[in-house]
Every structure is written in C-alpha cells, then in structure tokens.
Amino acid sequence: MFETTLLAGKNILITGGGTGLGRVMALRFAELGARVAVLGRRPEPLAEVVQQIEAQGREAMAVCADVRDAARVSSAVDEIVARFGTLDVLVNNAAGNFLALTETLSPNAFNAVVGIVLNGTFHCTSAVGKHMIAQGKGGCILNIVATYAWTGAAYVVPSVCAKAGVLAMTRSLAVEWGRYRIRLNAIAPGPFPTEGAWSRLMLPGMEEEGKRRNPTGRFGEPPELANLAAYLISDAASYINGECVTIDGGEWLMGQSFNTLTMLPRDQFQALAEALRPRKSD
Numbered sequence: 001m002f003e004t005t006l007l008a009g010k011n012i013l014i015t016g017g018g019t020g021l022g023r024v025m026a027l028r029f030a031e032l033g034a035r036v037a038v039l040g041r042r043p044e045p046l047a048e049v050v051q052q053i054e055a056q057g058r059e060a061m062a063v064c065a066d067v068r069d070a071a072r073v074s075s076a077v078d079e080i081v082a083r084f085g086t087l088d089v090l091v092n093n094a095a096g097n098f099l100a101l102t103e104t105l106s107p108n109a110f111n112a113v114v115g116i117v118l119n120g121t122f123h124c125t126s127a128v129g130k131h132m133i134a135q136g137k138g139g140c141i142l143n144i145v146a147t148y149a150w151t152g153a154a155y156v157v158p159s160v161c162a163k164a165g166v167l168a169m170t171r172s173l174a175v176e177w178g179r180y181r182i183r184l185n186a187i188a189p190g191p192f193p194t195e196g197a198w199s200r201l202m203l204p205g206m207e208e209e210g211k212r213r214n215p216t217g218r219f220g221e222p223p224e225l226a227n228l229a230a231y232l233i234s235d236a237a238s239y240i241n242g243e244c245v246t247i248d249g250g251e252w253l254m255g256q257s258f259n260t261l262t263m264l265p266r267d268q269f270q271a272l273a274e275a276l277r278p279r280k281s282d
C-alpha cells in the first residue's frame with residue numbers, strides 16, 4: 001500500500017521493539033527503507049529482530065535498556081546517534097500492564113506501570129528531543145496510548161493514568177516543539193492480539209466477548225497498526241501534529257471493554273486476575 005521508499009533515509013528508535021507491536025512496527029519500517037534501532041530490557045528478542053531486518057538487507061541495531069532508567073536511556077540514545085549519525089523518529093511503544101483490583105495495588109505495583117509508560121516515555125522523549133533540537137532538522141515522535149486514556153477503565157488504573165499522561169504530553173509538546181519542526185502524535189490501539197497484552201489482560205471468555213462487542217466483529221491485525229504508524233511518521237503526514245488516531249474498529253464507542261468485567265463478582269474477578277499473574281518462578 002506504500003512505496004517501499006516511504007521511510008528511506010529515516011533513522012528510527014522504537015522502544016519495546018523486541019516483541020509484540022513494537023517488533024511488527026520495526027520490521028515494517030525497515031521494509032519501507034528506514035534504519036531501525038530497537039530498545040528493550042531483554043537482549044534475545046532484540047537480537048532476533050535485528051537479525052530479521054538484516055536478512056532483508058537493511059540496517060538495524062539493538063540497545064538494551066529499561067526505559068525507567070533515565071541515565072541509561074540517555075546513554076542508549078547517544079549510542080544510536082553515534083552509529084546512525086542522526087535520529088529522525090522516536091516511537092514510544094514500551095508498556096507495562098496487568099489486571100488488578102485497584103484497592104489491592106501496592107505503591108510499587110502502581111509505580112511499576114507508571115514508571116514504564118509515563119516516566120519511560122518522558123525519559124525517551126527528553127533524550128531524543130534534546131538531540132533533535134540540537135540537530136536542527138526537525139523530527140517526529142509517535143506515542144502508543146490507549147482509548148482508555150480519555151474514557152478511563154476499570155482494573156487497569158495505573159495504565160489508564162499513565163496513558164492519559166502520555167496523551168497530555170503528546171499534545172503539549174506538539175505545541176512546544178513545533179518551532180523545532182518536531183511533530184508529536186499518538187495512536188490509540190484497541191485490542192490487537194500480542195503475547196504481552198493477552199497473557200496479562202485476557203481473562204477466559206473475554207476473547208469471544210471482545211470480538212462480539214466490536215463493531216467490526218474482530219480484533220486488529222498488527223500490520224494494520226504498523227501501516228498507520230508508518231504513515232504518521234512519514235513525510236506524507238508532515239502537517240499532522242498533536243493528533244491521536246484511534247485504531248480499534250470502533251470498540252471504544254461501544255464502551256470500554258475492561259468495564260464489562262465489573263459485572264463479575266469481586267472475588268471471581270480477583271481469582272481470575274491472580275491466575276494471569278506470573279509466578280516468580282515463571
């Protein structure tokens with residue numbers, strides 16, 4: 001659907017690029033001519049993505065970092081700039097999430113998710129933004145949020161708070177950094193089956209119910225999201241700034257799907273959510 005040169009000449013950093021939607025975006029962007037750096041906590045999935053991209057005859061690099069660690073993020077960005085020369089695009093995709101009764105959350109549990117999603121996005125945006133401003137050639141930052149950033153949603157409150165903050169950051173910096181020709185936009189995906197999200201958020205029975213209550217009768221396919229992201233970071237979208245594009249088949253207009261879980265008795269919800277929680281030995 002695009003010219004294979006759509007992203008030619010662009011150097012792109014994708015956080016959480018080793019798995020899930022981050023991985024699909026990394027592969028798609030490389031296919032469209034970009035040089036891609038994938039950042040994540042675990043080296044193995046990152047190395048696999050790099051290998052896949054190199055097998056297409058494109059250039060990629062892996063950088064191990066936890067987005068919660070501002071100093072490490074800053075040195076990771078320096079490493080990428082040292083190898084690629086410039087950074088033109090940042091995709092803040094790294095996320096953390098789980099289902100829980102909010103009154104049972106420890107401060108550390110809240111901080112774990114907000115630390116990855118909100119603080120992590122700030123750390124990456126700040127490090128890359130400084131570089132883009134100094135570089136003087138503009139740039140583009142794309143943040144992956146969720147429709148519950150504006151609706152709210154039961155049982156995923158740390159993620160809701162963090163995504164709402166990221167959306168606010170997107171709109172604020174779209175104005176503040178416009179003078180540097182840095183565009184900031186967001187994508188709010190609905191349900192896209194990925195191992196990371198499904199293993200933490202999909203209770204038994206939710207899958208069929210989720211399709212039934214989606215106006216399109218299905219979940220999203222990761223390439224659909226990757227193509228939207230490719231368009232938004234490309235020069236074809238050069239006048240789109242401060243926007244959030246929803247890609248959910250119209251799901252949120254039917255009511256936030258996590259809210260339907262409030263129909264379950266509390267104890268039943270808790271038992272099901274606990275069953276999804278990884279054991280320390282996993």
Ligand code: HXC
Binds near residue numbers: 116146276
């Ligand atoms: C309650 C939990 C919990 C759970 C962890 N905690 N899991 N509390 N229910 N299921 C608590 C722990 O007890 C601990 O608090 C604190 O959170 C930190 O836990 P750790 O396991 O030590 O943290 P860490 O190893 O850093 O892992 C972070 C994580 C984990 C967020 C908890 O899930 C993670 O790494 N996720 C990354 C990938 C991911 O989540 N992907 C899905 C994104 S999906 P205490 O007090 O005990 O120390 C997404 C889609 C949204 O965002 C859109 C949907 C439509």
